[in-house]
Amino acid sequence: xxxxxxxxxxxxxxxxxxxxxxxxxxxxxxxxxxxxxxxxxxxxxxxxxxxxxxxxxxxxxxxxxxxxxxxxxxxxxxxxxxxxxxxxxxxxxxxxxxxxxxxxxxxxxxxxxxxxxxxxxxxxxxxxxxxxxxxxxxxxxxxxxxxxxxxxxxxxxxxxxxxxxxxxxxxxxxxxxxxxxxxxxxxxxxxxxxxxxxxxxxxxxxxxxxxxxxxxxxxxxxxxxxxxxxxxxxxxxxxxxxxxxxxxxxxxxxxxxxxxxxxxxxxxxxxxxxxxxxxxxxxxxxxxxxxxxxxxxxxxxxxxxxxxxxxxxxxxx
Amino acid sequence: xxxxxxxxxxxxxxxxxxxxxxxxxxxxxxxxxxxxxxxxxxxxxxxxxxxxxxxxxxxxxxxxxxxxxxxxxxxxxxxxxxxxxxxxxxxxxxxxxxxxxxxxxxxxxxxxxxxxxxxxxxxxxxxxxxxxxxxxxxxxxxxxxxxxxxxxxxxxxxxxxxxxxxxxxxxxxxxxxxxxxxxxxxxxxxxxxxxxxxxxxxxxxxxxxxxxxxxxxxxxxxxxxxxxxxxxxxxxxxxxxxxxxxxxxxxxx
Numbered sequence: 001x002x003x004x005x006x007x008x009x010x011x012x013x014x015x016x017x018x019x020x021x022x023x024x025x026x027x028x029x030x031x032x033x034x035x036x037x038x039x040x041x042x043x044x045x046x047x048x049x050x051x052x053x054x055x056x057x058x059x060x061x062x063x064x065x066x067x068x069x070x071x072x073x074x075x076x077x078x079x080x081x082x083x084x085x086x087x088x089x090x091x092x093x094x095x096x097x098x099x100x101x102x103x104x105x106x107x108x109x110x111x112x113x114x115x116x117x118x119x120x121x122x123x124x125x126x127x128x129x130x131x132x133x134x135x136x137x138x139x140x141x142x143x144x145x146x147x148x149x150x151x152x153x154x155x156x157x158x159x160x161x162x163x164x165x166x167x168x169x170x171x172x173x174x175x176x177x178x179x180x181x182x183x184x185x186x187x188x189x190x191x192x193x194x195x196x197x198x199x200x201x202x203x204x205x206x207x208x209x210x211x212x213x214x215x216x217x218x219x220x221x222x223x224x225x226x227x228x229x230x231x232x233x234x235x236x237x238x239x240x241x242x243x244x245x246x247x248x249x250x251x252x253x254x255x256x257x258x259x260x261x262x263x264x265x266x267x268x269x270x271x272x273x274x275x276x277x278x279x280x281x282x283x284x285x286x287x288x289x290x291x292x293x294x295x296x297x298x299x300x301x302x303x304x305x306x307x308x309x310x311x312x313x314x315x316x317x
Numbered sequence: 318x319x320x321x322x323x324x325x326x327x328x329x330x331x332x333x334x335x336x337x338x339x340x341x342x343x344x345x346x347x348x349x350x351x352x353x354x355x356x357x358x359x360x361x362x363x364x365x366x367x368x369x370x371x372x373x374x375x376x377x378x379x380x381x382x383x384x385x386x387x388x389x390x391x392x393x394x395x396x397x398x399x400x401x402x403x404x405x406x407x408x409x410x411x412x413x414x415x416x417x418x419x420x421x422x423x424x425x426x427x428x429x430x431x432x433x434x435x436x437x438x439x440x441x442x443x444x445x446x447x448x449x450x451x452x453x454x455x456x457x458x459x460x461x462x463x464x465x466x467x468x469x470x471x472x473x474x475x476x477x478x479x480x481x482x483x484x485x486x487x488x489x490x491x492x493x494x495x496x497x498x499x500x501x502x503x504x505x506x507x508x509x510x511x512x513x514x515x516x517x518x519x520x521x522x523x524x525x526x527x528x529x530x531x532x533x534x535x536x537x538x539x540x541x542x543x544x545x546x547x548x549x550x551x552x553x554x555x556x557x558x559x560x561x562x563x564x565x566x567x568x569x570x
Contacts, residue, residue, distance in 0.1 A: 052411040056569055074319070074413035082411050088404030097332065104325025105412040147408070 002066060003027035004079075004155055004186050005051065010060035012046055012210075020046040022210040024060070030154070033177065033187040035197035035218075037300055038207040044190040045085060047207065048157045051188075052082045064155060078106060081153035085160040085190075087140045089147075091133035095124060098132060099146045106151030115150065122146050122176065138169040145176065149185075156180060158189045162196060174200050194297035204296070208304050222293060223265060229292045230261040230272060235285035242282045247271065322414045326422025327429075330396050334430050341430070342437060345384055349438045352380055353445045356502055367504050370533050373446040378529040379501030380442065385435040385460065386467045386496055386521070390488050393427035393471030398478050410569060416562030420555075424472050428464035435460055449532065455540070456531035462547045463524055467492075469554030476561055495521045500529075505537040520546060 005028035012021040020043050028034050038044050049055040051062050053069055053076075062069040067076040090098060099115055119125045122142045127135060132143060141161065148156060158177070162170040170193075177187055177200050191197055197204055198218070205215040214221070237256035249262045249271075259279075263270045279286065334341055356376050364372040400406040409419055442448060450456050471488075478484040499521030505513055516522050517538070527543025530536035536543065560566070 052407075054407055054410045054569065056565060077411060077413040080411065082407065084404070084407050086404050088407065090399075090403060090405060092336065093329075093332075097329070101325050101329045102408060104321045104328075105408055105414065107319045107321045107413055109321060 001030065004030040004065055005188070006063045007047070007051065008061050010047070010050060010062060011058045012043075012050055012055060013058045020210050021050065021057075024207075024210070024212050026205060026212060026215065028155075028186060028188060030186050031181065031184055032202045033181055033189060033200055034203045034205055034215075035201035036188065036190040036205050036207055037194065037197055037296075038190075039304060040192075042207045043210040044207055045159055046210075048082070048159050048188065048190060052080055052157060053077055054082075074107075078151070079154045081148035081151065081156045083141075083144045083148045083156070083158045083161055085163060087137065087144060089132045089140055089143060091131070093132055094129050095119070095132060095135070095143055095146075096128045098143065099150050102147040103150035106153075108151045114152075118146055118149055121179070138165060138172075141165065141169070141173070142176075149180075153185070155186045155188065158187060160190055160192065162191070162193065170196070194300055198296040206300060206303050213303055218296070221299065222296065227262050228265050230263065230275075231290040231292070232259040232261065232279070232286060233288035233290075234258060235287045238284070242284075244282050245275070245278050247275070250275070319412075319414045319418050322412060323418050323422045323425070326419065327426045330423060330426030331429065333396075334392075334426070334433075341434070345388075345434045345437050346441050348384070349380060349441045350445075352376070353442070367507070368533075368535050370535070371446065374448060375504075375529075375533070376502050377439070377442045377446065377448060378532050379499075379525050381435050381438050381460070382463060382499075382521075382525050382528055383496045383501050384438055385431045385463055386492060386524075387488060388434045389427055389431035389464050389467035390471035390474065390492055392430045393424055393468040394475035394478065394484055394488070395471075396423045396427055397472055397475035398484050401475075402481075416559055419562070420469075420472065420558050424465060424468040427468035427471060428461070431464040431468065432461065435464070451534045452531045456528065459524070459528040459531055459543075459547065462551060463528070466547055466551040466554055469551065469558060473554065473557050473561070476566070495519055496525075500525045500537055520550060523547070524550075 005026070007024055007026040010021055010024040011019070013019045024043075024047060026047075036044050036047065046055060050057050051064070051069065053073060057070075062076075064076040065079045067079075069076040093101075096115065096119070099119070100110060103110070103115065116125065116128070119128055122145060124139065124142050124146060127139060132140065135143065145158075145161075161177075162173050165173070174196070177189070181187060189197070189201065201218050203215060204218050204221055206213040216224070231253075234257055238252070239256060241250060241252050241259065245259075251260045251262075252258075253260060261272070261275060263272065353373065356372075360372070366372065367375045400409065439448075470492075474484065474487050478486075498516065499519050500516065501521075505516050505522060505526070508516060523538055523543045523546035526537040527540050527547065530540045530543070
């Protein structure tokens with residue numbers, strides 16, 4: 001199946017000479033949630049802005065639903081909804097008016113039933129005729145989502161949707177995203193919160209210094225790059241690891257009450273069976289066992305550092 | 318063409334106008350009344366007639382032009398500047414609309430508001446002086462074209478402006494002096510010859526003159542030249558707006 005969003009060799013260079021995107025290639029499948037991870041200034045917002053038509057590309061191309069975003073901008077943009085990072089809303093306008101405005105701007109005829117249903121889904125129906133300035137920050141974010149969905153887009157861009165919101169609202173937001181996905185909406189999400197990507201994304205794209213470092217299925221990424229940690233709680237503390245147990249990946253916790261073993265889930269032999277047998281032979285009593293997967297955050301930090309350490313690629317001639 | 322977008326922008330802008338209808342209505346009525354008190358009663362009592370027309374009636378076209386030009390400029394400039402200021406311009410830039418549709422929406426709304434003010438002033442003036450309009454179609458045409466052309470100018474100012482100070486700069490420092498010096502309250506023929514020559518470099522002279530002609534059948538410059546001037550001004554405004562949206566100047570990076 002053809003990707004719903006296709007970014008090819010996209011470069012964005014500002015007049016100041018700053019290169020925000022450098023030869024970006026990205027394909028997004030219909031119906032998936034892809035999280036775009038990257039540090040500040042990595043190029044996440046520029047990438048979204050360029051796909052949505054807010055920023056003009058220096059070179060390369062973007063197509064949405066098979067339509068080029070420059071040549072067939074009307075058809076391409078019709079399919080896109082954007083929730084910006086900043087809460088940008090006209091304060092004196094009523095919620096329903098601002099949502100209707102967005103719907104009209106994208107060429108759709110007024111449809112009270114659809115708009116009311118949308119407001120209901122986003123728990124905004126009670127605020128239908130309330131002025132935006134009277135809403136809380138969380139409600140305003142919902143209004144932004146309602147505006148982005150007002151023209152029934154097939155692709156939704158969420159630029160840092162939960163930046164600066166409390167935990168409860170963040171969870172609500174995740175529920176909304178899950179519901180949209182269930183309705184078949186493709187979602188592209190930029191976030192600083194790794195846990196957010198970990199919780200809701202199907203695929204992860206890591207971007208840094210305007211380049212895509214990696215695009216991979218989240219579960220595969222975590223399996224491929226994620227080391228696992230086995231923590232062995234000891235019944236009695238020890239001063240040092242006995243010689244018979246010494247091996248690569250095994251460390252003693254600072255308080256001497258636990259042994260920490262890092263192993264690779266992909267290798268044929270993890271060494272766990274042998275380690276447990278050696279522990280018994282050494283006469284150590286075990287109190288508890290725990291395993292922990294590396295978080296996406298650890299993987300992300302590792303990837304970005306790895307990219308920083310790598311020599312810079314020659315710019316295209 | 319994205320008709321729904323044009324309607325959405327137009328209605329949104331008009332809603333802003335209707336929210337402050339009382340203010341929009343009272344302000345021109347009060348200022349027109351004041352102009353009649355100052356120019357009509359105080360100064361008019363010493364001038365009496367200009368080319369056979371009572372001074373009170375003579376200033377009505379200029380008075381309407383003064384307000385229409387100011388209102389059209391300020392409404393259009395604010396209309397497009399405000400989304401830039403609060404950040405909602407992203408919607409316009411990411412929507413499936415082109416420059417013509419955005420321009421029709423914003424300029425159409427600003428021109429409608431200015432037209433409303435012009436009509437209010439015309440009605441208010443009717444309470445103070447005995448008005449005669451010799452050529453209604455020409456009067457309506459000049460009024461509408463002035464509303465559109467100055468709304469276009471305001472639209473360009475709104476895109477150009479980076480802050481509220483700049484938004485006020487051109488209307489206050491350029492348009493108001495040009496309107497006052499453009500024969501709004503006097504005939505160019507009343508000026509000394511040297512100043513008459515200078516006045517003909519003022520584009521507003523041609524608009525006021527043509528508009529006054531539609532009322533009284535007299536003008537400082539031939540009416541066709543006035544019509545050509547306003548048509549040229551409108552075309553220039555459209556060309557600048559087209560260039561802005563093609564290049565993304567002050568809008569897209």
